[in-house]
Amino acid sequence: MMENKLLLKVENAGIQFGGLKAVSNTNVEIKKGELIGLIGPNGAGKTTFFNLLTGVYxxxxxxxxxxxxxxxxxxxxxxxxxxxxxxxxxxxxxxxxSVLDNVKVAYHTNSKHSILSSIFRLPPHFTGEREMEEKAIDFLKIFNLDGFLYEKAKNLPYGQQRRLEIARALATQPKLLLLDEPAAGMNPNETEELMNLISFIREKFDLTVLLIEHDMQLVMGVCERIYVLDHGQLIAEGSPSEIRNNPKVIEAYLGEEVS
Structure with missing residues (x-):
């Protein structure tokens, strides 16, 4: 496990669209190696918060x-x-x-050969492309997608498309991986497999993970700490057991206890 150093610090952050504050006065701290959940009712501002972290807003x-x-x-x-x-x-x-090209595109983010070498088809271009392809194939083996290398991404079953999207995100070699409702549309068996996958990639790639999810079983099963947003503001932060029994959280979820 990594050192307990601070990786992400969000200080009083927010965004206003016209007169509407979509996210306001938000404070979040995530240490290296943590697996953190971000939950809240629909429209709470969770995806907007991700968009702030990634530069969309x-x-x-x-x-x-x-x-x-x-x-x-x-x-x-x-x-x-x-x-x-x-x-x-x-x-x-x-x-x-193809599945392979989806991951190769992500590797280009950290490509070491220059644009000129690609334009003029110089040796560094071919060497770099070969190395990226080898890395991408090795990477897809980890996600059990190496049997679909040349299949178009749209032809994969839904659960495997989710795996491919996570694989592509990891191919950029992140320090912090943001997962926005990765279990959406999955059946219980696929969700359980996803829980195991998230725990596995966190250890395998020495990752820090921030997870938005409506599936409370997944969140409570894998996350060490959880932040709760409601109407664009943080209303709670704590361990899964603390969040499960927090009166503000229960009220935000329409009076139903988070289970």
Whole structure:
């Protein structure tokens, strides 16, 4: 397990669209190696918060720091290079590309050969492409997707598309992986497999993970700490047992105890 150093610090961050505060005065700290949950009712601001962390939106208040360096205002591709990668609530693959090419695209984020070598088809281009392909194939073996290398991504079953999206996110070599409702649309068996996969990749790749999820069994089963958003504001933070019994959380979920 990694050192208990602070990786992500969100200080009073928020975003306002016109007169509407979608996320407000949010404070989050995540240490290296943690697996953290982010939950809340529909419309609570969870995906908006992910969009702030990844540069889709620039915060209108507060700061976002990764390893002490401010990310405010950086475009998404620069934030990816600094070490934050994500999946999406609705799967976003390159549907017409092969499984292999979906992962190779992600490896290009950290490509070491220059654009000129690619334009002029110089030796470094071919060497770099060969190395990326070998890495991508090895990577897909870990996710049991190596039997579908040349299959179009759109032809994979739903659960395997989810695996491919996670594999592609990991291929950017992130320090922090953001998973946005990875169990959405999965049956109980697929959800259980996903729980095991998340725990496995965290250990295998020495990762820090922040997870949005509506499936409380998954969240309570894998997360060490949980943050709760409601109407764009954090209302609770604690261990799964503390969150399960928190009156504010129970009230936010329409009076039903989080189980």
């Amino acid at each position: 620039a915060p209108t208040e507060g700061n976002i720091l990764l390893e002490g360096k401010r990310l405010n205002g950086l475009p998404p591709y620069k934030i990816t290079r600094k070490g934050i990668s994500r999946t999406f609530q609705n799967i976003r693959l390159f549907n017409e590309l």
